[in-house]
Amino acid sequence: MAYGYIKKHQKVLKNGKMTNRFLAKISYRSYIDDERLAEEISKMSTASPADVMLVLMALEDRISLHVSTGNVVKLKNIGSFYPTIHAHAVDDPDKVNQFTISNKGVRFEPSQHFRKRIKETGVELVDKRVFEADTHPRKKKDEEQ
Numbered sequence: 001m002a003y004g005y006i007k008k009h010q011k012v013l014k015n016g017k018m019t020n021r022f023l024a025k026i027s028y029r030s031y032i033d034d035e036r037l038a039e040e041i042s043k044m045s046t047a048s049p050a051d052v053m054l055v056l057m058a059l060e061d062r063i064s065l066h067v068s069t070g071n072v073v074k075l076k077n078i079g080s081f082y083p084t085i086h087a088h089a090v091d092d093p094d095k096v097n098q099f100t101i102s103n104k105g106v107r108f109e110p111s112q113h114f115r116k117r118i119k120e121t122g123v124e125l126v127d128k129r130v131f132e133a134d135t136h137p138r139k140k141k142d143e144e145q
Contacts (some may be wrong), residue, residue, distance in 0.1 A: 006129075008023055008132070008133050027127070078111055079110040081108055
């Protein structure tokens with residue numbers, strides 16, 4: 001198993017001058033939805049795909065409920081879900097209130113086994129073309145000119 005990557009071209013302002021830079025960017029192969037996961041898990045167990053879907057739906061419901069009430073949800077074999085906020089800094093502690101919070105979210109930290117599996121994953125170049133940073137990965141740099 002390996003991550004796929006592509007080459008991206010980016011213009012970067014460096015020392016007051018625009019310079020050309022190139023970097024590797026991940027290339028998503030496909031999206032795996034809950035129905036596919038339910039089918040795959042069903043084949044690994046005695047549960048039907050419908051039973052697995054019910055468990056996945058219940059898991060999402062419980063995780064979102066607990067995270068939305070400020071709890072950290074730690075799943076031993078998957079990882080932990082942490083509630084997060086983004087807030088604007090103010091110069092007076094009395095001005096810190098709910099209106100200084102601009103966004104609420106969740107951070108996922110994979111379990112040790114999950115993290116190890118990702119770190120051991122290889123990488124491979126999936127397309128030799130160079131893509132522009134502000135274009136879709138399928139749009140080749142040469143096609144724009």
